[in-house]
Amino acid sequence: RDQIVIGTCDPLGSPAAIGKMASSGATLFALELIPRITRAQSMDVLSSMATIAGYRAVLLAAVELPRMFPMFMTAAGTISAARVFIIGAGVAGLQAIATARRLGAIVHAYDVRPACREQCESLGAKFVELPLESSGAEDKGGYAKAQDEEFYRRQRELMANVVRDSDVVVTTAAIPGKKSPLLITADAVRGMSPGSVIVDLAAERGGNCELSQPDQRVEEQGVLILGPTNLPSEIPYHASQMFSNNVTRFLQNLIKDGAVRLNREDQIIGETLAAHGGEVVEPRLRQMLGLGPSSASDESSSPESAPPAQA
Secondary structure (H helix, E strand, O other): OOOEEEEOOOOOOOHHHHHHHHHOOOEEEEHHHOOOOHHHHHHOHHHHHHHHHHHHHHHHHHHHOOOOOOOEEEOOEEEOOOEEEEEOOOHHHHHHHHHHHHOOOEEEEEOOOOOHHHHHHHOOOEEOOOOOOOOOOEOOOOOEOOOOHHHHHHHHHHHHHHHHOOOEEEEOOOOOOOOOOOOEOHHHHHOOOOOOEEEEOOHHHOOOEOOOOOOOEEEEOOEEEEOOOOHHHHOHHHHHHHHHHHHHHHHHHHEEOOEEOEOOOOHHHHHHEEEEOOEEOOHHHHHHOOOOOOOOOOOOEOOOOOOOOOO
């Protein structure tokens, strides 16, 4: 009680846990809720971890793939470059594109948000265009919005040929707080060449591939499907460095003159504050928990019983 907790807690995926934390009297800041604004970039934990995950996913695929990524012209003949398909061009997807290109692969990329095309092409990927209506596919925070099942059905059909022709597929499509969209069917996997590799970064929430299992290796007709859920832990040095820098910047914004200033008019503080004063205060979480309007004051203040903070 009367503690301030700052960290990652999967608020949109585990609202009940936030409710229990609130009932303890703790003040909770969920770093997953950092707004996507310029001032908050140095505090964006999700982007930091996604950067590592995208990088590591491609390295993992490169190790498992029974062929090399770059093209070679040798006395023994020409070795063609591996074909890599990145689905989802958020932070993880863009890092995956950059890493695959550095390794010499031919990279194709797709995202439901048309605005991502320029970013993908700037990193050397060929953007895959699908004849789908994609207006309104992005929320105000820049994340992809969930679509209806008919949209995903058509998307799966149209992407199947690209998946079939790829040696490596890395999927990164996730919707905050919701089940991951199914983008690759079992039939599409069976159409890939034996030895191909799929790395599903959305496996924790159901997966983008129908055959994915969290933290398991699955083989289907010679195709390997990997569903890692914590790739940043495999690069602990830089994961810790980036996370600690994010938290430090957040604390510098929260603590003024050696004391915690709970200024809820500050967009960063207001949007990350999940619990305070014995109740859940984040509007989306309250709605998910079936709670009415919050009774907590919107005034700028320090938590009443918070221990003195040292800058």
